[in-house]
Amino acid sequence: MSTLADASNRETSLYNFAYLDEQTKRMIRRAILKAIAIPGYQVPFGSREMPVPYGWGTGGIQVTAAVIGPDDVFKCIDQGADDTTNAVSIRRFFARVADVRTTEATDEATIIQSRHRIPERPLENGQIMVFQVPQPEPLRGLEPRETETRAMHAYEEYGLQYVSLYENVSAYGRIAATAGYPVMIDERYLMSPSPIPKFDNPKMDMSPALLLFGAGREKRIYAVPPYTRVRSLDFEDYPFETQTWEDACALCGAKDSYLDEVVLDDDDHRMFVCSDSSHCATRRDAGFTGPMSGHELARGEDGDTA
Amino acid sequence: MNREPENVPEPAPLLQVDGLTRMFGHVTGCRDVSFELHPGEILGVVGESGSGKTTLLRCLSGKLTPTAGAAVFDSRRHGPVNVFELSEQDRRRLQREEWGFVHQNPRDGLRMRVSGGANVAEPLMNLGDRHYGRMRQATVDWLSRVELDIGRVDDKPRNFSGGMQQRIQIARNLIHAPRLVFMDEPTGGLDVSVQARLLDLLRELVRDLDLSAIIVTHDMGVARLMADRLLVMKDGCVVETGLTDQVLDDAHHAYTQLLVSSVLQI
Numbered sequence: 096m097s098t099l100a101d102a103s104n105r106e107t108s109l110y111n112f113a114y115l116d117e118q119t120k121r122m123i124r125r126a127i128l129k130a131i132a133i134p135g136y137q138v139p140f141g142s143r144e145m146p147v148p149y150g151w152g153t154g155g156i157q158v159t160a161a162v163i164g165p166d167d168v169f170k171c172i173d174q175g176a177d178d179t180t181n182a183v184s185i186r187r188f189f190a191r192v193a194d195v196r197t198t199e200a201t202d203e204a205t206i207i208q209s210r211h212r213i214p215e216r217p218l219e220n221g222q223i224m225v226f227q228v229p230q231p232e233p234l235r236g237l238e239p240r241e242t243e244t245r246a247m248h249a250y251e252e253y254g255l256q257y258v259s260l261y262e263n264v265s266a267y268g269r270i271a272a273t274a275g276y277p278v279m280i281d282e283r284y285l286m287s288p289s290p291i292p293k294f295d296n297p298k299m300d301m302s303p304a305l306l307l308f309g310a311g312r313e314k315r316i317y318a319v320p321p322y323t324r325v326r327s328l329d330f331e332d333y334p335f336e337t338q339t340w341e342d343a344c345a346l347c348g349a350k351d352s353y354l355d356e357v358v359l360d361d362d363d364h365r366m367f368v369c370s371d372s373s374h375c376a377t378r379r380d381a382g383f384t385g386p387m388s389g390h391e392l393a394r395g396e397d398g399d400t401a
Numbered sequence: 402m403n404r405e406p407e408n409v410p411e412p413a414p415l416l417q418v419d420g421l422t423r424m425f426g427h428v429t430g431c432r433d434v435s436f437e438l439h440p441g442e443i444l445g446v447v448g449e450s451g452s453g454k455t456t457l458l459r460c461l462s463g464k465l466t467p468t469a470g471a472a473v474f475d476s477r478r479h480g481p482v483n484v485f486e487l488s489e490q491d492r493r494r495l496q497r498e499e500w501g502f503v504h505q506n507p508r509d510g511l512r513m514r515v516s517g518g519a520n521v522a523e524p525l526m527n528l529g530d531r532h533y534g535r536m537r538q539a540t541v542d543w544l545s546r547v548e549l550d551i552g553r554v555d556d557k558p559r560n561f562s563g564g565m566q567q568r569i570q571i572a573r574n575l576i577h578a579p580r581l582v583f584m585d586e587p588t589g590g591l592d593v594s595v596q597a598r599l600l601d602l603l604r605e606l607v608r609d610l611d612l613s614a615i616i617v618t619h620d621m622g623v624a625r626l627m628a629d630r631l632l633v634m635k636d637g638c639v640v641e642t643g644l645t646d647q648v649l650d651d652a653h654h655a656y657t658q659l660l661v662s663s664v665l666q667i
Contacts, residue, residue, distance in 0.1 A: 258519050
């Protein structure tokens with residue numbers, strides 16, 4: 096038993112703490128500091144090859160690796176859930192290379208790496224959210240030239256972003272964009288909040304937590320410092336709105352959380368459940384119930400019915 | 402043409418170009434071009450392919466930095482300023498607020514991925530309009546003004562014919578009430594009947610809005626119909642200049658004579 100542990104320690108000690116070498120972490124930290132100093136500005140950085148493919152969160156992993164310390168408690172979510180493949184893999188990765196404690200509880204975590212969601216429970220002072228970003232440039236879909244989009248950011252020429260909203264209203268009668276909804280940071284820089292649902296946009300406004308965004312393939316880092324104004328774009332006659340659901344969570348009965356639709360069979364049976372698995376489990380533990388409480392989907396990895 | 406009475410002092414020129422030169426290495430793009438453009442005036446720039454017409458237009462519109470020379474524009478925001486001495490930010494703002502640029506190929510001047518309506522409304526959003534209903538109304542008004550079916554306002558540009566795309570482009574470049582519009586072969590790749598109708602429309606709009614325009618063309622017919630004055634270019638230099646009818650009916654320079662006599666008669 097001890098020999099196995101020794102061998103494991105020897106093996107992991109071949110890696111530097113948190114996988115990246117110290118010079119790389121320094122470079123990333125410099126980029127992060129610059130990003131914090133200029134909220135919403137995309138800072139280029141020397142993105143490294145990571146042991147996962149681009150698109151699986153290489154940007155987020157590098158940012159986390161640069162800011163994590165031995166005392167941190169790490170939580171990782173993918174589409175709001177703690178128990179999806181990607182989230183489990185990244186959590187194990189940091190448990191192994193940084194030897195940190197991991198958790199599924201939002202309030203216990205000091206660093207939360209995420210794809211697609213911000214936890215339902217309000218973030219707190221001292222917490223860091225790390226987002227995995229596929230496309231950091233909000234204007235890219237409308238303007239393919241990087242030289243041009245850089246000039247637009249430099250001179251605050253953001254009229255173009257409204258063209259996409261205009262298209263939305265003329266096609267659907269409302270602003271139908273749901274994820275990656277563009278925001279203005281402190282009334283200066285236009286920013287893509289990574290593909291989080293617009294439901295989560297208001298959580299970024301004046302958030303007490305530090306929000307860091309890493310795009311590995313596109314080699315950009317940007318940040319929203321704590322207590323910064325984050326405004327979602329809209330028209331005067333079509334104000335910003337978040338998604339709403341007619342159903343409540345089938346498992347915990349929550350009416351105010353972001354719900355995923357789960358198709359149960361081919362006979363049109365479906366259920367709506369909280370996308371934030373930790374939030375849902377916490378509520379169920381506290382005794383809240385929904386119309387389908389006790390459903391097998393409520394069982395966790397180790398089979399316990401919460 | 403109905404010009405100002407003689408005794409009224411001439412208004413200050415809208416654009417005053419002085420010694421404009423653009424070299425590409427040791428190849429001449431355009432050399433030592435000087436002229437004045439007055440408010441409400443339409444200047445035609447004619448000449449054969451490679452004579453430097455487009456280079457001149459690209460310099461004047463701030464898309465290309467000239468090697469030497471100045472172009473002083475009487476802007477609303479800054480008063481008379483040398484366009485080339487403005488900071489990039491101010492120049493871009495000037496382009497956005499007070500100029501329009503109609504490309505020969507509508508694909509260069511339109512965003513092909515967004516609807517015709519959004520293309521027309523974009524300049525308003527660039528100027529800070531954030532009211533959808535108001536912009537929508539302006540878009541529909543302009544589409545009917547350029548004689549397009551307003552029922553197709555949400556169609557993508559690729560679903561319109563070449564002539565219609567050009568109309569969208571014209572609406573897009575006039576909706577924000579610019580003072581000066583640059584046009585590079587605006588009726589280029591269009592068949593003659595579509596071309597004739599488009600020219601008719603353009604002429605009407607330009608007169609209605611009291612626009613100034615600089616039109617680059619190799620088509621003498623377009624020049625005759627649209628321009629008050631002509632600049633004839635050859636090998637990057639202006640060889641002759643004058644009132645359109647004067648230049649076309651009584652050409653002095655040998656090259657202009659050749660150019661005028663080359664027009665096909667039916």
